[in-house]
Amino acid sequence: MTMPSTVAAPLMHTARDERIKRMSKFRRAIIRPELGAICGTVAVFAFFFVLAGGTAMFTLEGAMSWSTVSAQFVVLAVGVCLLMIAGEFDLSLGSMVGFSGMIFALLTIALGLPVWLSILLALTLACALGAINGILVVRTGLPSFIVTLAFMFILRGLTIWSAISLTRQTVVSGMGEAAANDPLARLFGGKVLTGLFQWLANHGVIATFARGARAGQPVVEGIPMLIVWAIGLLIFGQWLLTRTKFGNWIFATGGDPQAARYIGVPVTRVKIIMFMFASLCAAVLGISQVVEFGSAAADRGLMKEFEAIICVVIGGALLTGGYGSVIGAALGAVIFGVVQQGLFFTNVESSLFRVFLGSILLGAVIANTYIRRLITGER
Amino acid sequence: MAVPIVEMIDIQKHFGHIIALSGVSFSVMPGECHCLLGDNGAGKSTFIKTMAGVHAPTHGEMKVNGETAHFANPRDAMSAGIATVYQDLAVIPLMSVSRNFWMGREPERGVWPFRTIDFKMADRVAMQEMSHMGINLREPEQAVGTLSGGERQTVAIARAVYFGAKVLILDEPTSALGVRQTANVLATIDQVRKKGIGVVFITHNVRHAMAVGDRFTVLNRGKTLGTADRGKISADELQNLMAGGQELAQLESSLGGTV
Ligand SMILES: Nc1ncnc2c1ncn2[C@@H]1O[C@H](COP(=O)(O)OP(=O)(O)OP(=O)(O)O)[C@@H](O)[C@H]1O
Ligand SMILES: [Mg+2]
Numbered sequence: 001m002t003m004p005s006t007v008a009a010p011l012m013h014t015a016r017d018e019r020i021k022r023m024s025k026f027r028r029a030i031i032r033p034e035l036g037a038i039c040g041t042v043a044v045f046a047f048f049f050v051l052a053g054g055t056a057m058f059t060l061e062g063a064m065s066w067s068t069v070s071a072q073f074v075v076l077a078v079g080v081c082l083l084m085i086a087g088e089f090d091l092s093l094g095s096m097v098g099f100s101g102m103i104f105a106l107l108t109i110a111l112g113l114p115v116w117l118s119i120l121l122a123l124t125l126a127c128a129l130g131a132i133n134g135i136l137v138v139r140t141g142l143p144s145f146i147v148t149l150a151f152m153f154i155l156r157g158l159t160i161w162s163a164i165s166l167t168r169q170t171v172v173s174g175m176g177e178a179a180a181n182d183p184l185a186r187l188f189g190g191k192v193l194t195g196l197f198q199w200l201a202n203h204g205v206i207a208t209f210a211r212g213a214r215a216g217q218p219v220v221e222g223i224p225m226l227i228v229w230a231i232g233l234l235i236f237g238q239w240l241l242t243r244t245k246f247g248n249w250i251f252a253t254g255g256d257p258q259a260a261r262y263i264g265v266p267v268t269r270v271k272i273i274m275f276m277f278a279s280l281c282a283a284v285l286g287i288s289q290v291v292e293f294g295s296a297a298a299d300r301g302l303m304k305e306f307e308a309i310i311c312v313v314i315g316g317a318l319l320t321g322g323y324g325s326v327i328g329a330a331l332g333a334v335i336f337g338v339v340q341q342g343l344f345f346t347n348v349e350s351s352l353f354r355v356f357l358g359s360i361l362l363g364a365v366i367a368n369t370y371i372r373r374l375i376t377g378e379r
Numbered sequence: 380m381a382v383p384i385v386e387m388i389d390i391q392k393h394f395g396h397i398i399a400l401s402g403v404s405f406s407v408m409p410g411e412c413h414c415l416l417g418d419n420g421a422g423k424s425t426f427i428k429t430m431a432g433v434h435a436p437t438h439g440e441m442k443v444n445g446e447t448a449h450f451a452n453p454r455d456a457m458s459a460g461i462a463t464v465y466q467d468l469a470v471i472p473l474m475s476v477s478r479n480f481w482m483g484r485e486p487e488r489g490v491w492p493f494r495t496i497d498f499k500m501a502d503r504v505a506m507q508e509m510s511h512m513g514i515n516l517r518e519p520e521q522a523v524g525t526l527s528g529g530e531r532q533t534v535a536i537a538r539a540v541y542f543g544a545k546v547l548i549l550d551e552p553t554s555a556l557g558v559r560q561t562a563n564v565l566a567t568i569d570q571v572r573k574k575g576i577g578v579v580f581i582t583h584n585v586r587h588a589m590a591v592g593d594r595f596t597v598l599n600r601g602k603t604l605g606t607a608d609r610g611k612i613s614a615d616e617l618q619n620l621m622a623g624g625q626e627l628a629q630l631e632s633s634l635g636g637t638v
Contacts, residue, residue, distance in 0.1 A: 243495040245485040248478055255471040262433060262465055264454040264483035322473045376473050377525030 033316035036367035037331035048342040057345035070337025071230035076308040078237040079281030081329035086274040087254030087321030088144040092151035093282040097301025101286035105172040105296030116184035130279025134272035176294025189291030191222030237326035254321025314364040382445040390439035399425040407577035414588040417598035431463040432456030460545030469535035472524035477505040528555035548579040
């Protein structure tokens, strides 16, 4: 656009500044935003390896169960992470999981639309609602905490009301059969690499069912689509945030919206797009749960927004925005998933789940604050 | 007479019932350093924000190269060649020097939609431009938050100069600086000016203004007290004007080009 130009140095310094300490490669490599989450992940795996090493938790079947649960958290956490780095919250995401799933089911069952069309409509609606959230926040200047809290109630209420008024129930079933042969539904449910797993089973690498209807089939048929979504979103989010121009704008928008605006970053557009993206992530989770379970329930996604925020904060993001890591958030989600499933395998009282989680949250956040100060020079 | 790069005619700015600017006229010629002086709350920052597209003026006209211009946002002003280094909001502390340097104009490579920032080039240029300004960085990824206040200003100035602004607005760039860095900034202003760029230099410090200024405009309570050319006004006279213009009558003769 403009011609770069160089101004000769008024006071040229060629020598190294003697006041700058050299940082070792190792130190530079480990001092990163995800460090707290990496340590947390290692600690959690070590903990369960000691407690539940002999149980089914560390078999392929067990691993698939905690991976699937973690993947649910990852899908939501990626959206929440980018939104939080852009400086905003969305407390309506849990309700959005339930709402988008319910809309998808109602359009298919009650209105008889083809499954693929219902999915597209549900995703579009989620995007539109995300945009409304975003526009309300940037136009009114109200904290997103309040605006999206309102939407948390509104969407949950609409979910229950629409289900009851159209079907007289809060659980809409029959989605399994409806989605069975739909081309788009296949992206949201079922498994991939089934051939590979069958091949591995035939060669004795993974166990097979010995008896019953599925005798000879592998105990793990393939990788659930939700895990594919989680990995895809994770890679996309990390790439977007750290490698692209838009990612630079996301950081700037959350770091200092006024300064970003002055230097020409379209702050409102960035925020609105991030609200839409987070809603889209919630809708992906909502729709894939419906395809997976064969039904939509009005209470799906309850409290999920808070759990996602916890994952993101464990992952090193700053609650006030401008700093964070998608990889960190995904590790936070894995910690969450492993702890939740691990306590099930170890038969520990499930109430301890909360105690454990609270402790990890506290530990990770304290570690993160310390690491962040090292990196950013916050005083 | 040459056409000013930017000319502001009778600019007013009201915030609700607060009148921050009540009719300010001002111009910047290519290659001059026009100092804008005034006490706290005089309206200096508000005035340059209308120039930079942050605020739309309530009343008044703005001309760029002799043609009427309207800026809807800071981007418009930037593409018209008006670059601004703000008093307090110059850079984003949590982000790296290199990312701050390129903010809003990131160099990209690759094919759409897989375009990414060209970090190699971005880092190299940022390091080089910073060292031209006398600041040695440990690495381009170093966060701006680890720099001192003056060094942060320098990042913003280096950025504006690098992107070839036609008008460079500096809002109190020296107020947070030490002796050496102030000398650096003043020397930079001088060099920028020699390249034909118009500089608007806001300061409280009359000595800094006298060191580089070609023209001096004093704002007081949202009004201009007048514009004086270099050599037609002394430091003491400027100081008095800034202090409230009690001795205005006495000074009127020296303010040749009163608007
Ligand atoms: N967004 C705003 N809303 C309301 N009033 C404002 C706004 N911005 C500035 N003002 C008022 O306009 C007046 C001029 O402020 P301005 O920031 O331009 O002063 P200044 O000359 O830059 O002062 P300083 O030397 O302290 O930086 C002040 O009285 C201020 O309160
Ligand atoms: Mg000011």
